[in-house]
Every structure is written in C-alpha cells, then in structure tokens.
Amino acid sequence: MDSPLIPEGVKRCSPKVFFFWTLPWLGLLLWGGLAAILCLWKGLNQTNMSNIFAFALWIVFDLGLIALGAGAFFTGFLTYIIGKKELKNIINAAVIIGFICYSGAVAMLGIDIGQPLRGWFIFWHANIHSMLVEVSFCITCYLGVLAVEFIPIILANRKLQEVKEFRLFGHNLHEIMAVFAATGTFLSFFHQGSLGGMFGVMYARPFAAREGFYIWPWTFFLFILSAIAVGPCFTILCTKLTEAISRKKLVPDNAVQLLAKISAWLLSAYMILKIADTLAWIYGIVPQEGLTFMDFFKQGPYGVWMVVVEIIICGILPAIILMIPNARKQTGWLITASLLACVGIILNRFMFIIVTLAIPVMPFTRFWSYLPTWQEWGLSLAIVGYGILLFSLAYRYLPVFPKELELNPNLETRTA
Amino acid sequence: MEEEHVHGHRFGMVIDLDKCTGCGTCMVACAAENNVSVRPDESDKQRSITWMQLFKISNGKDFPDTEVSYFPRPCMHCNHHPPCVSVCVATATKLDFHTGIVSQIYTRCIGCRYCQAACPYQARYFNWWDGYFPKGKGLDRYLSPEVSPRMRGVVEKCTFCHHRLMRAKNQAYAEDRREIEEDEYVTACAEACPAQAITFGDLNNPEHKVSQLIKHPFAFRLLDRLGTEPKVYYLSSRDWIRRLADNFLPGEYHPVVNKNWMEREWSTKPGRDTF
Amino acid sequence: MTPFSFEWLWNVEYFIFFGFLYLALTVIGCGLVFAAIKTALQLMGFMRERHF
Numbered sequence: 036m037d038s039p040l041i042p043e044g045v046k047r048c049s050p051k052v053f054f055f056w057t058l059p060w061l062g063l064l065l066w067g068g069l070a071a072i073l074c075l076w077k078g079l080n081q082t083n084m085s086n087i088f089a090f091a092l093w094i095v096f097d098l099g100l101i102a103l104g105a106g107a108f109f110t111g112f113l114t115y116i117i118g119k120k121e122l123k124n125i126i127n128a129a130v131i132i133g134f135i136c137y138s139g140a141v142a143m144l145g146i147d148i149g150q151p152l153r154g155w156f157i158f159w160h161a162n163i164h165s166m167l168v169e170v171s172f173c174i175t176c177y178l179g180v181l182a183v184e185f186i187p188i189i190l191a192n193r194k195l196q197e198v199k200e201f202r203l204f205g206h207n208l209h210e211i212m213a214v215f216a217a218t219g220t221f222l223s224f225f226h227q228g229s230l231g232g233m234f235g236v237m238y239a240r241p242f243a244a245r246e247g248f249y250i251w252p253w254t255f256f257l258f259i260l261s262a263i264a265v266g267p268c269f270t271i272l273c274t275k276l277t278e279a280i281s282r283k284k285l286v287p288d289n290a291v292q293l294l295a296k297i298s299a300w301l302l303s304a305y306m307i308l309k310i311a312d313t314l315a316w317i318y319g320i321v322p323q324e325g326l327t328f329m330d331f332f333k334q335g336p337y338g339v340w341m342v343v344v345e346i347i348i349c350g351i352l353p354a355i356i357l358m359i360p361n362a363r364k365q366t367g368w369l370i371t372a373s374l375l376a377c378v379g380i381i382l383n384r385f386m387f388i389i390v391t392l393a394i395p396v397m398p399f400t401r402f403w404s405y406l407p408t409w410q411e412w413g414l415s416l417a418i419v420g421y422g423i424l425l426f427s428l429a430y431r432y433l434p435v436f437p438k439e440l441e442l443n444p445n446l447e448t449r450t451a
Numbered sequence: 452m453e454e455e456h457v458h459g460h461r462f463g464m465v466i467d468l469d470k471c472t473g474c475g476t477c478m479v480a481c482a483a484e485n486n487v488s489v490r491p492d493e494s495d496k497q498r499s500i501t502w503m504q505l506f507k508i509s510n511g512k513d514f515p516d517t518e519v520s521y522f523p524r525p526c527m528h529c530n531h532h533p534p535c536v537s538v539c540v541a542t543a544t545k546l547d548f549h550t551g552i553v554s555q556i557y558t559r560c561i562g563c564r565y566c567q568a569a570c571p572y573q574a575r576y577f578n579w580w581d582g583y584f585p586k587g588k589g590l591d592r593y594l595s596p597e598v599s600p601r602m603r604g605v606v607e608k609c610t611f612c613h614h615r616l617m618r619a620k621n622q623a624y625a626e627d628r629r630e631i632e633e634d635e636y637v638t639a640c641a642e643a644c645p646a647q648a649i650t651f652g653d654l655n656n657p658e659h660k661v662s663q664l665i666k667h668p669f670a671f672r673l674l675d676r677l678g679t680e681p682k683v684y685y686l687s688s689r690d691w692i693r694r695l696a697d698n699f700l701p702g703e704y705h706p707v708v709n710k711n712w713m714e715r716e717w718s719t720k721p722g723r724d725t726f
Numbered sequence: 727m728t729p730f731s732f733e734w735l736w737n738v739e740y741f742i743f744f745g746f747l748y749l750a751l752t753v754i755g756c757g758l759v760f761a762a763i764k765t766a767l768q769l770m771g772f773m774r775e776r777h778f
Contacts, residue, residue, distance in 0.1 A: 078603045079562075080579040085497030087573065089564035149562015149577065149604025156541040156561050159727050163743045167540045167565050176750055183758065203768050203775065207761040210776075214757045218750055239534040239571040239677045241698075324676055325698030396571035396674060398695050399508045399522065403497055542733055 040194050042434040045443075053431060060420035060427075067417020070410035071146050079149060081410045085403070087395075090388045092407040093147045096415045098230055098384040100136040101174070102258070103377060105266030107133020107181060108216075108223035110294070115216035121289045127188050127435045128277075128286070129270045134181040135425050139418035141178055146414060166232040173226030180219040184212065191434050224259060231258025234387045241324040242331050243391040245316060253312050254387070260308065264301035265380040267294040268353075268373035275370055277430060283443045285436040288364075295369060299357030302376060306350045313346070330394075334402040337390050341382065349379025461530070461551040462611055463654040463682035464641065465664040466523055468692055470648035473521030477503050480643030481525075483593050484612060486600045488582040500576040502526065502609040503640050510691040520692050523649070525640065526574040526609035527673065527681030528553045534679060535566035535575065543606075551654070551682055552611050562604040571674055572681075575608045611651075612638040633659050654682060668707055671696055 036050045047053070074081045084091045110129040114122040145151050157171045189195070190205030208215075228251065234243040235252025245252040271291055278285050317328045332339045356362045356372035363369050395402060407415075429435050481487070481503040493499055506522040529535075529546075533553050536546050543559035544566060546552075567575045581603040584591045594600070597614040601607050619635040633652050641649040652659035661684075664670060669686045673696050687693055690706040727744075734740065767773040 078580055079577075080498070084564075084579075085495075086567060086576055087497055089567035089577065147563075149564070149606075150560070150602075153541070153559075153561040156543075156559060157563075159731060160541045160543075160559060160733060161727055162537075162539055162542040162733075163739055164537050165540050165565070167538065167563065169743075171540065172747055176747070176754070180754060183754065200765065200769060204761060204765040206776070207764045207768075208757075211757050211761060214753060218753050218757075222750055233538075233565070236538070237534060237569045239569060239674070239679050241677075322700060325700050325703060327700065330698075392568060395573075396677070396698075397573070398698060399506055400573065 037432075040192065040432045042193055042432070044440050047431050053427070056427065057424055060424040063413075063416050063420025064424065066413040067415075067420065070413030070417070073410055074146050074414075075151065079147075081408065083405055083408045083411065085405070087403045088389070088392050088405045090392060091405060092411045092415055093143050094388050095381070095385050096418065097140045097143055097147075098388065099381040100140045100418065101227070101230065102262045102380050102384060103266060103269040104133045104136025104140075105223065105227060105262035106268075106270035106294075107136075107184075107266070108177070108219045109263045109266050110270060111184070111212075111216035112220040113293075113297070115213040116220065119293060121287065121293055124436065124438045125270065125274060125286050125290045125294070127433075127437070128274055130181065130184045130188065131426055131429050131435065132270055132273050132422075134178075134185045135422040137174065137178045137181055139421055141174065143414055143418060166229045166236055169229040170226050170233065173222045173229065177219055177222040177226060180215050180222065183208065183215050184219070187212070188429070188433050188435065192432055223262075227259045227262040228255040231255045231387075234391060237391070240391050240396060241320060241326055242394055243387055244320055245312065246319065253315075257305065257309055257312060260301060260305040261380050261383060264298055264305045265376045267298045268376045271295060271298075272370065272373045272377065273426070275366065275373075277426070281430070283439070285439050285442065287438055287442065291369070292363065295357050295363045295373075296360075298373075298376070299354060299363065302350070302354040303358065306346065306354055309350065310346060313342070331390065334394060335404055337386075337393060341386060341390070345379055345382045345386065349375045349382060353379070459549055459655060461654040461682065462616075462636075462652070463528070463551070463661050463665070463684065464525065464611075464638070465650045465661045465670070465684045465686060467648045467650070468520055468522065468685055468687040469689075470646040471521045471523060471644075472646050472648075473505060473507065474645060475505050476643045476645055477523050477640035477649060478505055480639045481609070484595060484598070484639035485610070486582075486584075486594050486598045487607075488578070488580070488584065488601070489590065490580060490583060498577075498579045500578070500607065502574075502576070502607070504573075508692065508695055510689075518689065518691065520687070520689065522685075522692075523640070524572060524574065524673070525638075525683060526553065526611075527572055527679065527683045528609075528611060530680035530682055532678075532680075534569040534571065538565045538569045540565060550613075550616065552613055552616075553608075554610065554613065555606065555608055557599060557601045557605045557607065560605040562606065564606065566606055571677060571679070575606050577606050578603045615639070673697070 041047050048056075070081070082091065107129045110122055110126050113119045114126045145154060148154060157168060158175075161168045161172070187205040187209040190201045195201045231254035232252055235245040235247060235254035238244045243254075245254050247253050247255065271294055274286050274291065321328060329339075331337070332342070353372035353375040356368055363372070389405070393402065393405070478501060482489075482501070485502060487500050487502060490499070503523055503525045506524060508520050508522050510516070510518040512518070528551060530551060533546055536544050536553060540563055541559050541561050543556045543561070545554055547554055562577065564577055567577060578601050582600050584594060584600070595614075597618070615638065616636045619631040622635065623629070623631045633656075636651075638649070638651045641651040650660050650664060652661040654662050654665065656662060664686065665684045667686060669688055670684050671687070671693050672681050672684055674681075676697050685696065693707065694704050728734070764773065768775050
C-alpha cells in the first residue's frame, strides 16, 4: 500500500504490521500528551517536584538524552571533519537519533519551566553569566543544525526525490554538510560542557561544586568527555536494536568497530579524569566546607554503591571491554559494554541533579525523599515513544542505512 | 560606593537567638505583609511558601541536658556573589549594589528553578499552584497593595520588605530629606517580633544597631564557610547553636563561650546588648 | 539579546558570548541560503546539476 514510499530495493513489513508496531508508542505519546496538558493547565503541582527537589525526573531525562544524543555531533565530526569515510554508513542513523534526543529534550523543557510562555525570555533577557543560558542558546541552535542535517535524509525519500526542487536542495545541503557538522561540533562542545558547568558553578552546594579553569568548573570538561565517549555507544545500541528487530544487518562492521574503539579510548580517558576529579573533590572541596565524603552518602537510598556502580561497574568495566579488540568484535560483549556505559552516564547525570538537591547543606534541615508522579513518567516515557516512532518511520520510508541492500543481497524486494 | 541620591547601603539583619521564643509571629507577619499565598491544605511542607521560616533545633542530648532553640531563617541576601543571582537565566534576580537587597522580578521569572537549586539556605520558593486568596474566607482582606502577588510558576523569596524601603524613601523625599532614619525602614518580621529578637538596619552605617551587633563575639552567620557572605547575622550565647550553623569536621569548631549552660550570660542580664 | 535590549552592556563578556552566537547563526544561515540559491540557479538552468 505504501510501497512507493519505501526506499528502492529494500524489504519492509506490511503496513498493517507496521501500524500495530506503532500502537504502543502512540500509547506512550498519548500518556505523555495527557501529562503535558495537565501540567500546562493545572500547574507543576501535578508533579512531585518540590522546593527541595527543584530539578527532578524531567531534568534527569533531559540531561541523559542530551548526553546520549551526543553521538550525532561526534559522529558528524568524525565523518565530515576528520574524514572517517566508513562512518558514512551510520551517520544518518546518528543524526536521526540526535534529532530525536534533542527535540524530545526541548519539548520536555517547555513543560518543565513554570511559565512556558515566557520561555523566550532566556534568549531575550539572557543573563550571559548563567550556564543555563549558554545551554539554552547552544541547544536551540544545535537543534536547528540537527534539523538541517535531517532534511537531506527526509528529502532522500523515493517519492520526494521525484520532485526536482527537493532532490536538488537535499543534494546541495548534503554537499556542504561539513559546514553544518563543524558548527554542530562547536555548539555541542559548549552545551555539553555547560550542562556540566551548571552544577560545577553552584559553589554553595558542596556535592556539586568543583574547582576549575577560569570560569569553567572541571565538570564542564568531564561532561563533554563523557558525552562523546558514550554517545557513540548509544548510536551502536540503537543500530543493533534496529538490526535485531528488522532481522537484518544494516551497518558494516568496520563502522561499528571504529565507533566502539574511539569510544573505548575516550571512556578510558574520561574514567581517569573522573577519578582524579572525584579524589580532588573528596580531599579538597569537601573538607573545605567542613564535610566528609560519607556525609553525602548516608541519607536515603543514596549510598556509596552509586559511586561504585558509576565508576567501576559502568565506567572502568565497559572501558576495558571495549578496549579489547576481540571483546568488542563479539556482539554480546559490545552490547553489554555499550549498555553499561550508557547506564553509567545517566547515573552520573542523576547524581549531579538529584543527589545534589537531596542532601541538605544546612546541618539542621532534614532529608526529604522524592518519587516521580505518573505525569512525570508519562512525559518522560513519551519521549521514548516519540523516539521509537520517529526512528521507525525514518527506517521505513527513508534510506537511513546506505549499505542495507549490499549487506542483505538475498532478500527479495517487495512488489507494489 | 558611589555618591548617589541615596548613599550605598548594605541592609542586613541580626537575629538574637537567645531572645527568640519560637512563637512564629515573624512568619505570620511576613506572610501577611507580603501577600504570600497559602493552600487549602498546607500539610505538604515541601511546597509551602514561607519566606521567613522558623526551624526548631536541638542539641541532641537527652534529658536533663536537652536544649532547644528556634532558628528564624529569612533570605540571607548574600553579598557580592549570591549563588542565585549568577545562575538566573532571565536576569529575574539581581543584587542591588545600592541597598544590598537581592531582588526578584516575578514578571521576568520563567520558573526554571535553577536559583532554587543553587541556594543552600532553601530560601527560595516556587509557586507550584496559582495564588489562593479566596474572598469568602477573609484571606483577601489582608492583601497589601504595595506588594505584587505572584502568579504560578515563578520563584519568590524574602525581599527584606523592599516596599517599606520605598515607602520610607518616599516619605523622606516628601519631607525634603535625603536620608532615611534607622527606624523608618524596618522589615515586617523585625517589627512584629514580640521579643524584639530581630534587628534590622544598614550594616554600612556605624550608627545603626545592626552594624554594632555584628561585631559581638556571639555573632555568627549561617553556612559562613561556603563564602556566600550572608547579610543576616545571628547572636547566640550557646555554642551548640553556633556549631549547628555550619559544617565542621571533628576538632574544627572552637567554642566562643567556654562556660556551661548554667554559667552562660543570659540575654536578660543588663548590659547584654552593649559592650 | 540584541544591543537594543535593556540588559545589553558594551563589555567584552557580551562581545564574546554574542559574537560566537551570531557567528554560529550566520554560518548556519549562510549555509542554508547558499544551498537555496544553488538550488534555484540549478532549477533555472544557470548551473549544472552534479550527478553521481
């Protein structure tokens, strides 16, 4: 029924099966839509956020999504600026994943602020000394860059290609893609860093505060490094998941292995610097404020286990696995390591957001706990549903994986 | 400080914890003065708006050595580099260098709550609901026309009753004076406190009581080590209170008063405030 | 955001921040305009299409 829209030569499931596939994700979107309407209509009291937990689940999702979506700019940088030709077979997927992550994060932020209609104040009345302003500007501009990078992929649809204007425009955009990749890299460097800087500059919150270089706390650089280390892992995971669901190979091994190898080195470098920063914090800032390491980890569920999981299980372990060529060549180990790395980075963001706020600074204030409401889960999971839906649509109708035909020569093409 | 129509002030507060009885009048007066919204059900303390918040603290010992004190905590109006001002995305909060007051522009605030995350004193409050001043219950009758009520989704906090400063300045201007007197600008909490535990004034003015009180050896600030430079000082003759006002590693805290409870000077002793 | 807004200060911090911002926006804008003009010229026949 929709075979004229499907890329030339490849096989896709029937429209009926595809429709049923979209149903759960549409369900998630509906849940999230309802949650968003409730929050806009009744206010943020619909969530369990409070004056203590000013940042909560949504911010964790935002930061996590943006960190995982870093694969887009970094793969773009490696492909168009460094010139790693093998990554051309995965760059489309990376761009779409990035677009999903950033657009989802921006949509969630629109609901998260108390006065969404005033969101433009961040730009119009910008306080340039605030890290969050830096984040907002760069993320918005970078979303624009991602949209511009996505457009040629959309225009590469078989039917749209028949329109000469679209074909030419998509083509011409693709020719200058290096310009957009470079701008995207520049913008991403700053917003990934500023997301870390946001917490490092809070000098009155000893858990998050860090020393730094000039105006940039060390978390600025650590967040960039962790994002570029784990972003490619997320791209690999999404690609492998797509391959598992579609039951065919989509990306040549050399592309995946290159990303995994680069990720291994960056993750190792990140772990060394992260451990150094943590030690500097434990022996520098923490005693300076009259606190001990254990003061932060004896309240509620936030124990030392979080540090152990973040650094050892989800940091050093995946770095070692990915470093070993024989291990990263095996799909099982590759996926395990990528998954652990992604969990580690989300845990890192979680700790900076939630644990920073949960642990009171004044000695006589009590510890409060927090669990998200169904509205918060709804909006967060809606982004996941949106992502799967958009990626499914892209995979079905757009030539996302250039080597798909070559890697699957035995599959018959679907007749109209 | 530049010479201006009003000279550079640094308005601050001194709260004598020996005098504070924990009655909570300061909290009520503040809420009434500043049109602070309430909820039909105020049991969720994490989302109550209390610009002035009274904490109850204890030395943690068992009877008969138990000691309890009350700790009123307004906004500290941190000096020089308030943690909340530099992080505000929309420049909705600013430190006014002429008065030292950290202001909040409600119509500018977009409600991102970054300032709430940055403030270690938990002095900033977010409007999780719309304002609640139902007519039938009398809550609208105390509304002050000098203070703008806040809409939902914005952050608010203690303003050192800035509208009273405006009132005092207008009065002085009408009387052809350039300076305001010490007792002309007093915050609602300081005015209402029945024990007169709160003193408010200009820390830069050597004639004001606050600038003298902060030199007392019993004076301390909350979380002084963070470097926030709060303009709210506390007085207490009891070391365990001073110890609770900041974080100390074992051995770091040096008692100011080396006397036990019974031997310490009481605030009712004549000459307590002068030295 | 612009020199016409209330908060604008003519100091180096503003120059650096908004300098980089407007540079990035200009590059993106120029790229889009370049692709659009090239497409228009190709459609009108003034330029050849590059086929692969």
